[in-house]
Amino acid sequence: MAQLLKTEFEGRLGPLLRLSLWTSVLSVVTFGFYRFWMKTRLRQHFWAAVRPDRTPLEYVGKGIEKFTGFLIALVILALLIGVLALVLVYASYAMFSEEYEAYLIAALIAVPLVYFASYRAKRYVYARTRWRGIRFALEPAAGRYALYAVGQWLLTLVTLGLLWPRMTFKLEKFRTDRTFFGDQRLHQGGKWAGLLKSFLPALACLWLILGMTAYAATLKTDEAVDGSGLPAADALTLAKLIGIIAFMTLPLFFFYARYRIVALRYLANHKTAGQIGLISNLSFPRVLGITIGGYILTNIFTLLASLATGAILSLLLVVVYPGLSDLGFSAMGALNEGRLNDVDGAVPSPEMATGFALFLYLATLLFFGVFRQCFVLFPTWRHYASTLSITGGEHLVGIRQRDRDEAGGAEGMAEAFDLGAAI
Amino acid sequence: MSVSATTQPSPWAATPEGVRCEFVDGQTAKRHEVFAELRAAEGLLALNYPDETGTYVRLAWPLSHLRHVEGHRKLSWGKAPMGIFTNAMSPHARLYVRDGILLNEIRAQAPNLSRRPPVSGRGRLMALIGGAVASIALIIFVLIPTISDQLALRLPVEGERALGDKTYEQIRQSFSDSQFLPLQECRAEQGEAALVAMRDRLLGASDLDAEAVRLTVLDLDMINAFALPGGRIVVMRGLIDAAEAPEEVAAVIAHEIGHVAHRDPTRHALRGVGTFGVLSLVFGDFAGGTVVLLGVNQLVNAQYSQEAESAADSYAHALLPKAGISPGALAPLFERLKAEYGDAEGLASHLASHPKLGDRVDRAHAAADSFDAAASAPVLSALEWFRLQHICD
Numbered sequence: 001m002a003q004l005l006k007t008e009f010e011g012r013l014g015p016l017l018r019l020s021l022w023t024s025v026l027s028v029v030t031f032g033f034y035r036f037w038m039k040t041r042l043r044q045h046f047w048a049a050v051r052p053d054r055t056p057l058e059y060v061g062k063g064i065e066k067f068t069g070f071l072i073a074l075v076i077l078a079l080l081i082g083v084l085a086l087v088l089v090y091a092s093y094a095m096f097s098e099e100y101e102a103y104l105i106a107a108l109i110a111v112p113l114v115y116f117a118s119y120r121a122k123r124y125v126y127a128r129t130r131w132r133g134i135r136f137a138l139e140p141a142a143g144r145y146a147l148y149a150v151g152q153w154l155l156t157l158v159t160l161g162l163l164w165p166r167m168t169f170k171l172e173k174f175r176t177d178r179t180f181f182g183d184q185r186l187h188q189g190g191k192w193a194g195l196l197k198s199f200l201p202a203l204a205c206l207w208l209i210l211g212m213t214a215y216a217a218t219l220k221t222d223e224a225v226d227g228s229g230l231p232a233a234d235a236l237t238l239a240k241l242i243g244i245i246a247f248m249t250l251p252l253f254f255f256y257a258r259y260r261i262v263a264l265r266y267l268a269n270h271k272t273a274g275q276i277g278l279i280s281n282l283s284f285p286r287v288l289g290i291t292i293g294g295y296i297l298t299n300i301f302t303l304l305a306s307l308a309t310g311a312i313l314s315l316l317l318v319v320v321y322p323g324l325s326d327l328g329f330s331a332m333g334a335l336n337e338g339r340l341n342d343v344d345g346a347v348p349s350p351e352m353a354t355g356f357a358l359f360l361y362l363a364t365l366l367f368f369g370v371f372r373q374c375f376v377l378f379p380t381w382r383h384y385a386s387t388l389s390i391t392g393g394e395h396l397v398g399i400r401q402r403d404r405d406e407a408g409g410a411e412g413m414a415e416a417f418d419l420g421a422a423i
Numbered sequence: 424m425s426v427s428a429t430t431q432p433s434p435w436a437a438t439p440e441g442v443r444c445e446f447v448d449g450q451t452a453k454r455h456e457v458f459a460e461l462r463a464a465e466g467l468l469a470l471n472y473p474d475e476t477g478t479y480v481r482l483a484w485p486l487s488h489l490r491h492v493e494g495h496r497k498l499s500w501g502k503a504p505m506g507i508f509t510n511a512m513s514p515h516a517r518l519y520v521r522d523g524i525l526l527n528e529i530r531a532q533a534p535n536l537s538r539r540p541p542v543s544g545r546g547r548l549m550a551l552i553g554g555a556v557a558s559i560a561l562i563i564f565v566l567i568p569t570i571s572d573q574l575a576l577r578l579p580v581e582g583e584r585a586l587g588d589k590t591y592e593q594i595r596q597s598f599s600d601s602q603f604l605p606l607q608e609c610r611a612e613q614g615e616a617a618l619v620a621m622r623d624r625l626l627g628a629s630d631l632d633a634e635a636v637r638l639t640v641l642d643l644d645m646i647n648a649f650a651l652p653g654g655r656i657v658v659m660r661g662l663i664d665a666a667e668a669p670e671e672v673a674a675v676i677a678h679e680i681g682h683v684a685h686r687d688p689t690r691h692a693l694r695g696v697g698t699f700g701v702l703s704l705v706f707g708d709f710a711g712g713t714v715v716l717l718g719v720n721q722l723v724n725a726q727y728s729q730e731a732e733s734a735a736d737s738y739a740h741a742l743l744p745k746a747g748i749s750p751g752a753l754a755p756l757f758e759r760l761k762a763e764y765g766d767a768e769g770l771a772s773h774l775a776s777h778p779k780l781g782d783r784v785d786r787a788h789a790a791a792d793s794f795d796a797a798a799s800a801p802v803l804s805a806l807e808w809f810r811l812q813h814i815c816d
């Protein structure tokens with residue numbers, strides 16, 4: 001009889017809020033250099049909350065590994081990005097008097113690099129994840145993955161997005177088939193066509209937008225040819241078209257978000273590790289609700305926290321510069337908007353004012369990050385975890401430990417690119 | 424099977440001593456129900472469980488070998504605490520304890536729970552940090568300036584202008600009080616005519632093209648002027664307000680024309696692109712906006728090298744007499760700035776940067792000595808000067 005193991009989720013908001021806030025403050029105070037340790041500690045927290053069959057996942061990575069990996073990647077990338085940015089901006093201004101071309105070429109160079117970096121990052125995270133004391137692993141193949149991804153992208157572009165689900169599937173299969181739990185290799189079953197149906201609504205929106213954009217472009221070229229401007233009727237059509245295109249992006253985002261969730265569920269349900277399988281009951285409405293509600297909460301709390309910080313800064317300003325006392329709690333706001341000219345007595349120097357403004361700005365960023373972590377990522381993670389079950393639990397006996405994968409360089413490159421900003 | 428018959432825990436066997444916990448041995452993914460018993464007198468934690476074949480496995484973990492799993496010290500199970508322990512000698516094994524009493528006993532009796540394995544490779548880490556800092560410094564201070572100097576000389580004029588327009592818009596945006604409207608350009612018609620007259624007078628005396636420089640006044644209360652790529656020279660209203668004669672403004676503009684002639688702004692802007700690319704890499708998302716903020720500041724308060732500033736001053740000293748203006752005109756404004764703000768302190772302005780104000784005043788006076796006062800002609804009429812002063816009205 002196949003044994004079904006349910007995943008429990010055991011995590012509370014309070015401890016996460018404390019940890020997230022504290023580590024974020026440390027990161028800001030250290031000019032961002034604590035971020036490697038911050039991410040490590042947050043991962044430990046998120047991993048330990050996920051408990052398939054009551055045993056917590058473990059994240060055993062170390063901040064120092066991430067830091068050294070980052071340093072190594074930094075030197076290589078600084079050379080690449082510093083010089084490349086310079087040359088590209090020069091070249092595009094020299095040839096086109098604009099910089100869009102520079103962005104375009106930079107993006108083309110960035111695509112394989114991003115896939116390369118993300119594969120290496122995954123490899124490191126898998127190598128530092130354990131469940132029941134057994135290591136996960138991802139075989140080293142970052143270079144081939146990057147090439148493979150570029151190929152998939154080309155196919156997708158050539159077919160105007162029709163083969164997007166194929167790319168989703170093939171890339172996932174590439175990684176899954178190289179993933180191990182202990183000595184057991186994972187396998188991605190299923191077919192890419194299985195994702196096609198859920199992608200069609202998004203594709204329809206995309207093609208509609210593309211078609212209308214192309215049509216709008218023809219209207220514009222007429223104008224260039226006559227030089228007499230658009231006939232009134234055409235101008236009206238153009239305005240309408242632009243309106244419709246802008247409106248269509250909304251369903252596009254909606255259907256694409258739905259596709260992402262459905263694809264994730266399909267791919268999970270077709271993953272196996274020998275006789276062991278997964279069942280995912282991920283629900284798109286739930287994820288959508290969590291995301292929308294989470295961002296509303298995040299923004300409310302960020303606003304409140306920033307107002308409180310602004311008030312504290314205002315008090316500080318009033319204490320140091322008594323001339324501002326009439327302004328009271330709005331001193332910080334007045335400082336930000338440069339409305340201090342008509343104040344008697346000493347006012348903060350421009351450097352001080354910039355300092356205060358910078359502090360408030362950083363504090364707001366920090367609060368947003370922390371609250372997003374707690375109100376969006378955490379509940380989403382909870383939903384992902386608690387809808388996941390493992391089948392064939394009796395076969396876990398046969399899975400044996402594997403050797404340690406150093407995964408040197410950790411997530412250095414991904415870190416430098418700021419990929420995977422979420423955990 | 425006779426083997427299993429003898430080793431199967433039979434209902435009649437004595438109940439194993441201890442508390443029921445969960446255990447994995449770090450060899451297979453099988454989780455075992457173990458009975459854990461803390462024997463304080465012997466200084467060990469006794470674990471025993473039946474393995475897959477039904478054989479009873481007995482382990483004795485010395486309390487001194489017991490460790491917390493790093494980062495998993497404060498786990499809970501519902502409201503109750505939960506402990507995960509491992510053995511320093513078999514670090515893949517895990518003991519999951521949910522029993523509050525046993526948990527407290529272990530925490531009280533095991534002496535080295537929080538001990539971590541010794542840190543290795545500290546020397547390597549230091550070398551790595553040193554190497555990274557040195558490489559980044561080399562890239563920012565040597566490589567990028569060298570390349571941008573070379574590229575600045577090769578950039579065609581149209582490209583330079585486009586680059587200058589872009590930075591100009593950025594500056595107007597970032598110094599604006601409002602989120603949506605950029606900083607006001609001062610374009611009173613008669614004031615602009617005066618400005619054009621001043622520009623033509625200076626350019627006519629130089630060997631630059633008549634279209635090489637565009638003058639703009641921005642409505643900002645800041646004693647500053649700066650040049651952007653492509654020959655755009657921006658004068659802040661504060662500078663015109665602070666000047667007591669049109670010659671003082673003309674002298675500052677002559678200095679900025681010097682920067683334009685030497686292509687300093689282009690060099691600087693290209694250098695900024697490379698440098699900020701690298702810096703945003705170093706500080707990560709933490710500083711995304713900060714870097715942009717500082718970047719714009721950097722453009723306005725452009726700190727060119729000491730040589731570049733001296734060269735621009737020399738250029739002005741040579742240009743001004745040809746336009747019939749005494750190079751000494753650079754001095755009075757600087758003298759007043761120095762009286763008000765001290766030597767290059769407190770004044771966040773490119774005008775006050777590297778060469779000490781005092782030195783610049785002295786050199787302006789020295790240049791004025793060889794100037795024949797009889798050759799001087801007012802750069803603007805009194806009326807034109809009045810109109811220039813009200814260009815922002």
Ligand SMILES: [Zn+2]
Pocket residue numbers: 678682727732735773774
């Ligand atoms: Zn200068």
